[in-house]
Amino acid sequence: MLLPVARAGTIKEIQRVRRLKYPGEVLVYEGQQVLPEDVIAQASMPAEILMVEIADSLGVDVLAVKEFLVREPGEQLHEGDVIAKITGPLSRLVRVPADGRFIGLHQGKAAFEVGYRTIQVRAGMMGVVQAVFPDYGAMISAAGFLLQGLWGNGAIGFGELRIVEEAWTQPLKPGMLAERGEGLMIGAGSCVDPDALNWYGKRSSGGLILGSMAPELIAIATAMPTPILVVQGFGSRQPDESLLDGLTPHADKSVSLNAGEFDPLSGMRPEVIIHLSDEGFESGFSVQQKLKVGLIVRVFAEQSWGKVGEVLDLPEGDTYFESGVTQPAAVVMLNDGQKITVPQQNLIIIDDANSG
């Protein structure tokens, strides 16, 4: 069975395409080093409009306004510029009240574009621009430890990794980490306390990497500008030691966190990249992979949700489960020594969970 893959391992070439949905301007060049919050490309979209009454002001019919225009659609006009006038003994004129681009007439009014909104696509990782897609974006490449999670709050950040080891035996609390200040990426086992989320979320502009998080914190996390990644799932569950083991060797290293939502269409997940220059990288990347004995998987079973283990066996045929469903099963040895049998569909493959 082919299953989704969430990576947790060192990768030689992590390539990510950052692309606008609409054409715009690419702000980077090939070979350029970028940081997670750097803008790769941006497009401007009209956002604010100004309607200037012409027909009523000149006292003419809506359909006749065109005859009295003195400027052409498309022109950039400035505050005070005349846009339409009637000459003669009873001359009248209409001036533009603000700077803007004259778009055209709309029901006897002149429509002006006076404000833009900028749509940007950011790097979301530290890396090098490998290729530029003119008008749309670029491909960024990096090497390092890639850790993909299940949920992100949509924000992007960068910082030095600090692991709150205490938060692997009990939920994260304010004050568990003595250090404060910006630029820290905090790794913790679980967070169930809104005060803790606010404490670390506000005091660190880098981000939070959490094993699990209480569902009631989702609304708070979604509103925070600090990136938050949940790796195991939601609930007040025992954090998985493999996450601690995976992060610990990288303490104090530079970490990019792109906590974007999981996109099933692209297979992209919220992810952390810990930038490394060591050897021993894997190559290749896939979003689905065939399940095999020996692979490291994350398990989604009631009592072991989000835990990591190794596939010991893939029994032939279907297996009967307590719920009554019969499904292809996998026997998994969890990192805590427990052996469980789960439907294969309730697994995500995570290669190389403990390396790096």
Next chain:
Amino acid sequence: MTGPTRHPYALLGLDVGGVNSRVSLVGISDGKYRLLASAQSLTSLGQDLHIGSGVDRAVQALQRKTYHLFLNEDGGLLMPVDRIGRGLDRVGMTLSAGRRIRTALLGLSGQGSLKAARALVDSLPMCAVTHLDAAMQMDEQRAIERLLAALPEIVIVTGGEDYGAVETMRRTIETVRTICGLLPHAVKPLILYAGNAAMEATARQRLERVARLRIVPNLQPAFGKYDLTLAQSYLEREILRSCKTDLPGSEVLFALTENLFGLTGLGAERMIRWLSQVRADDSEKVTSRGFLAVDLGGVYTTLAASQNGISGAVMLEKFPGLAHVDRRVAAQAICDWSDTPVTFDEADQFLCNYVTVPQWIPDTQKTLSLSLSFSRYRLQQGLICLARNHDWLEYHPQRGLQGYFEPVIASGAVLTGAPDPALVMLTLLDGLQPRQITTMVLDRHHLLPLLAKFGEVEPLVPIHLLSSPAFENLGTVISTAGELPRGKTALSVVVKTASGVSFSQEVQHGWLARLKIPQGEPAVLELTPHRRVDIGFGGRGRGGRLKVVGGRLGVVIDARGRPVQLPKQPELRIDLLNHWQRMLRADHG
């Protein structure tokens, strides 16, 4: 077996969903079209993947299950059927994988044209990112800014019954024209004009040069009367066109079908509408009879209903937004319907985790209970939305589903993969709360939408398959409605089966009961309801004879009343839910 004739001999159906890809082989057996085999695989979506990869794995698995050879040595499809009967005549496909298209709705009033536009958008994988009624459009500047902020891919302009509201429609057309003038070429929306027919020429004159424009019949030619069919067909083509960009490999699959592909939800609605039209045209003239299809899919909850030849459908996203208040409502519903003790936090946690692993399947009794409880919530939400969009469908959570919907055809992995038909029946009864008489049918292989496509090639295919075992009759349900003290007899039934067995049963108000009529065996029921109970025979206390065929659960009497009342105390509620299950579960007919 006979060789290929002008009738297709073998058809392959592909159903590509957001989570699962299913394939079905339909061929001729004993002179009728039958499902020969089916298989499924997880849908392949993502970087460097081909949407056909999941289909390909399922096709390989299908070939291993059947003696009918349809793959060549290289794994390619053998087409057409050769003289010794190998191969396939046609491939049909339905698709529900992919993203929702951002759509803006411009109409006159929320209860009129905008409601029709909403019904159109909800029936397709589209999301309404903004809507503007006539009052909102009076402030032109604000209206334009709202549209700019929404950045829609499609703008639907509707409003004005035929030859009405000319001036308002003119203003709407001008607003759209201004938007199109403002937006860069790459983001100009497609304009679908579906309003007052008298303004079509104006729409064409003002909009054709500034955007891609399509004119379709007015969505609401007269108040309360919708005409969505042509607009749906056009939008279906547009959505499938966008899939070619969004879903690598979809173009190859589309080509394989030689234009026999479409959207899954719309396929289900077409089938349900066709059934309704056939029934309305036939000699029985049972014009009040309706049809309902529900699909609890991996990404969408789809409901399609029809009555008297008219139809409606909704495609709702399966999960409420995690940061949205609806999540708490859903979690509470899970607690209320769970037959095992579950705290609100556990239900909430289940919901949040389920979102992140959409392919997950319940492997314990507790998670199965959570999953089926969530299914009840999904069914209820689907009906609420369908009834909001279509006045002819009468549904209220406190009153249940009014009218005569026969049958209800159900699909979706959560139902078809459930281990026990009693649990499926109970989920459907609790979620839909039908009144009168209906039959619950399980579409185990998710064929209904595909039948709409196969029907284009060979009209006999849907006729034969709908009456085949591929659509499993779970059982006819007789629901009682009326206020009675619990324990009072709501319905007395005398059963006479075709094999000569006869028995009688009294069903008390508040209980569920099964009449053990063997599967497939015809029977006649003599129904006598309490004088305050309505079973759909023309009013309270009115009964009569009913011909049925035994389903997997025989025949079910749902005498729990409407709405189904659950005790507030969790222990009592769980006891009752389990009691109902036991009543349906014991010794499947």
